[in-house]
Amino acid sequence: MLRIHFTGEDLGRIRIATGPDPMWEMLMSLYRLRRRDSGVLLGPWLRESLPRVPATTRLLTALAPPVGYSVDFLTPAVGGGLGDRLEALRSTPLRQVTKDLREFDIQNPKRRLPVICRRELLAGESGAVGRLADAAHAYVDTVLGPFWERIWAQVSRDTARRSAVLVEGGWDALLSTLHPSARWEYPVLRLAFPVDQDLYLGGRGLLLQPSFFCRHAPTTFADPTLPPVLVHPIEHEPHWATPEVGPADGRPLAALIGPTRAVLLAALADGAATTGQLARRAGTTAPNASRHVASLREAALVSSHRHRNTTLHTVTKLGRALLEGRNVRLSA
Numbered sequence: 001m002l003r004i005h006f007t008g009e010d011l012g013r014i015r016i017a018t019g020p021d022p023m024w025e026m027l028m029s030l031y032r033l034r035r036r037d038s039g040v041l042l043g044p045w046l047r048e049s050l051p052r053v054p055a056t057t058r059l060l061t062a063l064a065p066p067v068g069y070s071v072d073f074l075t076p077a078v079g080g081g082l083g084d085r086l087e088a089l090r091s092t093p094l095r096q097v098t099k100d101l102r103e104f105d106i107q108n109p110k111r112r113l114p115v116i117c118r119r120e121l122l123a124g125e126s127g128a129v130g131r132l133a134d135a136a137h138a139y140v141d142t143v144l145g146p147f148w149e150r151i152w153a154q155v156s157r158d159t160a161r162r163s164a165v166l167v168e169g170g171w172d173a174l175l176s177t178l179h180p181s182a183r184w185e186y187p188v189l190r191l192a193f194p195v196d197q198d199l200y201l202g203g204r205g206l207l208l209q210p211s212f213f214c215r216h217a218p219t220t221f222a223d224p225t226l227p228p229v230l231v232h233p234i235e236h237e238p239h240w241a242t243p244e245v246g247p248a249d250g251r252p253l254a255a256l257i258g259p260t261r262a263v264l265l266a267a268l269a270d271g272a273a274t275t276g277q278l279a280r281r282a283g284t285t286a287p288n289a290s291r292h293v294a295s296l297r298e299a300a301l302v303s304s305h306r307h308r309n310t311t312l313h314t315v316t317k318l319g320r321a322l323l324e325g326r327n328v329r330l331s332a
Helices: 022-035 039-052 057-063 082-090 094-107 115-122 126-176 247-257 259-270 275-282 286-298 317-324
Strands: 002-005 014-016 183-185 188-191 197-200 206-211 229-233 302-307 310-315
Touching: 014 126, 022 039, 022 057, 022 082, 022 126, 022 206, 039 126, 039 259, 039 317, 057 115, 057 126, 082 126, 094 115, 115 126, 126 183, 126 206, 247 259, 247 317, 259 275, 259 286, 259 302, 259 310, 259 317, 275 286, 275 310, 286 302, 310 317
Parallel strands: 002 197, 014 206, 206 229
Antiparallel strands: 002 188, 183 188, 302 310
């Protein structure tokens, strides 16, 4: 569990990022590439991107394993565009590189960096970090570049929605709805996290960074001295990859299970969601969404489970197969 400790001053210094951070999207998408857990939602990106992954990406994946700790310095905490972030990466102080590599060894005891990579980084060779920055640049341009406008549009949509929540309900409402696992009781925000970690803001505030490729639990830096940031998943539009395609594309599925249920099922391709979140995505009321979800659950297309005081819904293998249009065999 991640516990973020606020002061009154921190609440006044919370910021919502206005767009995606290319370095965080790079890191999160590297996880998606290797875990192959993109499913229906990110399938179009994965299929198109795999053949284009540059060979130099192996320099990045060595420092960012699919499971476990990834070095903090790959995602510099600076503003500006991609160029500013790449320059910050090139200028990473040797003390931070050394600190992050030490943490890498502690948290990933069964994983070893290539000897040459480790030796060059620890020696402070400017060319070593420079090659990482070049690899990051090539990856962002080649793998994320063709989708960047759509990534930006999805993140901006999520930012606008959360800003509206802030205006209507204040910080309490925003922090409580950041993620299905979010539990906000001043002064602590608790979130699902792969390890047990405490982050004390101490008046520094917090940057809320929505991420297109972040799929499950939110994430943050392991180093508590770095500028505080919380990278969290967004709510994608189900057909984000083909925005030019109109609603008529959903008609076959809608004709089979009904338009509202089709929208709800497609929304769950993004991952677990609460009844309230599904209702907002479908533009209906929570009670109506609950009734439709119950029907989908009876048809074995959706599964539901309790998480503390909330019910989380996920799409089943059968439901995912239906979304993908695959032939499925139903048992009597």
